[in-house]
Amino acid sequence: MNKLEIKGNWNIVKGKLKQxxxxxxxxxxxxxxxxxxxxxxxxxxxxGQSREAVEKAFKDSCH
Incomplete structure (x- = not known):
């Protein structure tokens, strides 16, 4: 996950992570x-999730 992906889709990602x-x-x-x-x-x-699980959730939320 790169910074641009996080920044560009932040509101979407934030909502999905909270879900x-x-x-x-x-x-x-x-x-x-x-x-x-x-x-x-x-x-x-x-x-309590692993770093890999958190990064995967970010990636999945962006697509």
């Missing part, structure tokens, strides 16, 4: 350009 992992909050999903690693880490911590 998949209801325990995520808006604060967890506050995206700030340049902080992609922190965002992935927050999602991992909140959901």
């Amino acid at each position: 998949q992992w209801g325990e995520l909050t808006d604060d967890d999903l506050d995206y700030v350009e340049g902080q992609e690693e922190e965002l992935l880490g927050r999602i991992q911590k909140r959901t």
Whole structure:
């Protein structure tokens, strides 16, 4: 997943991630350009999912 994919589709991705992992909050999903690693880490911590699973969810949400 690259930065442009995340940024360009952010509202769609955010909604789909919240559907998949209801325990995520808006604060967890506050995206700030340049902080992609922190965002992935927050999602991992909140959901208990592996990095690979989180990245796959992002990719699936973008397509």
